[in-house]
Amino acid sequence: MKWQIATGYGKRSLVETAIGRYKSIIGRRLQARSFAAQQTEVAIGYAVLNRMLACARPKSVRCKKAAA
Secondary structure, three states, X not given: OHHHHHHOHHHHHHHHHHHXXXXXXXXXXXXXXXXXXXXXXXXXXXXXXXXXXXXHOOOOOOOOOOOO
8 A cells, every 4th residue: 555655546546537537428539630729629528527527426415413
């Protein structure tokens, strides 16, 4: 476990999961030709993906324990 903390392995795993999710939903290739248009395309793709994930994320509230 120490090598995972030292190398930041957990962060890498999270990034790989995010990229895999992006590719499976948005697509494997960019359609835009210029670099600026590619940046815009990726920004729009992530905005769409974040909105989709926000819809599926539950909104939970911590309940207080009733005093007996």
